[in-house]
Amino acid sequence: MPSEHQTGITAEQSSDALFITLNAKANKQQQIALALKQCPDIIVKMQNTYKEANLHAAIGIGSEYWSKISHIKPLQLTGFSQIDTQQAPDTPVDLILHIRSDRRDISHLLAQAIYQLFSHITTLEEEVACFKYLDNRDLTGFVDGTENPTGDHRVEVALVGEEDPTFSGGSYLHLQKFIHKLDSWEKLSIDKQETIFGRSKVDNIEFTSAEKSPHAHTKRTSIKNQQGESLEILRQSMPFSTLKESGLMFASYCRTPDNFNAMLKSMLIGDDEGKTDHLMKYTQAVTGQSFFVPSLNWLKQL
Numbered sequence: 001m002p003s004e005h006q007t008g009i010t011a012e013q014s015s016d017a018l019f020i021t022l023n024a025k026a027n028k029q030q031q032i033a034l035a036l037k038q039c040p041d042i043i044v045k046m047q048n049t050y051k052e053a054n055l056h057a058a059i060g061i062g063s064e065y066w067s068k069i070s071h072i073k074p075l076q077l078t079g080f081s082q083i084d085t086q087q088a089p090d091t092p093v094d095l096i097l098h099i100r101s102d103r104r105d106i107s108h109l110l111a112q113a114i115y116q117l118f119s120h121i122t123t124l125e126e127e128v129a130c131f132k133y134l135d136n137r138d139l140t141g142f143v144d145g146t147e148n149p150t151g152d153h154r155v156e157v158a159l160v161g162e163e164d165p166t167f168s169g170g171s172y173l174h175l176q177k178f179i180h181k182l183d184s185w186e187k188l189s190i191d192k193q194e195t196i197f198g199r200s201k202v203d204n205i206e207f208t209s210a211e212k213s214p215h216a217h218t219k220r221t222s223i224k225n226q227q228g229e230s231l232e233i234l235r236q237s238m239p240f241s242t243l244k245e246s247g248l249m250f251a252s253y254c255r256t257p258d259n260f261n262a263m264l265k266s267m268l269i270g271d272d273e274g275k276t277d278h279l280m281k282y283t284q285a286v287t288g289q290s291f292f293v294p295s296l297n298w299l300k301q302l
Helices: 029-049 104-118 153-158 190-197 258-268 278-282 296-300
Strands: 016-024 056-062 095-101 122-131 171-180 238-241 246-254 283-285 289-293
Touching: 016 104, 016 171, 016 246, 029 056, 029 104, 029 296, 056 104, 056 171, 095 104, 095 171, 095 289, 104 122, 122 238, 153 246, 190 278, 246 258, 246 283, 258 278, 278 283
Parallel strands: none
Antiparallel strands: 016 095, 016 122, 056 095, 056 289, 171 246, 171 283, 171 289, 238 246
8 A cells, every 4th residue: 555645845935934943852763653653643733624715734743753663764864964963054953843834723733733843852953933925936036946846746856655665755955944044145247136136036947057156056956966956955944034034944845865965065065166055145044954744644643
């Protein structure tokens, strides 16, 4: 029987999202496992109650904490990349709760219901509320997620298959919180911004390969393997903003961590000539976390 995946991995983008990270209190492994086991039923009940809300969730276990929950590990699960700890810090946490919907109140209700299971056995590390900005744009003003896979291909990209049967239907999640330097960014001309992205700002047309700077964000994140096949991830990123700071919660779901790691290396270390992603001059990652989001079947068997 195919493993049923958590719908928060592959569902189309919503207008609202919550990213909640938790750290387990000492010696609470059994209670954590029991709470995780109860989550699928809570999510399904809430989805059935508020069908119009387009409610979805994904619950993941941190790479550093996984062995406390299970003695069997996803084949490729490792900690967050250490290639550049200044620009991409490694800040491990134990659990991630990624909730999204088209209604902020329903997102809150599900978060509240699940957090009640964990509140006495974990500490809340961070809670970031995100929102759809204009026509799916980042706060830099550029459309985000243009290269995302579509249709059934989303499942092919995001979900582990028979290469790891025990964990089929699961997904490797990498999460980074980026704080944008919008004051500096907004001082740039539109032409300069477009050169940095490799795409037009207003109408979202990607530059041709000949037009594109080797430092362009779209150049540095467009990677192929030795067979000439594109390395893809499913982005479920969304912007956030307060009166003090604004940025992006970057969420990458994939059937392998290799694709995210290759993109991160291309952006920060660059190509053979050291050409890096110049967008990184205008944003700073302050967190970096690696999780595995198991199938619903796996959670129910805990």
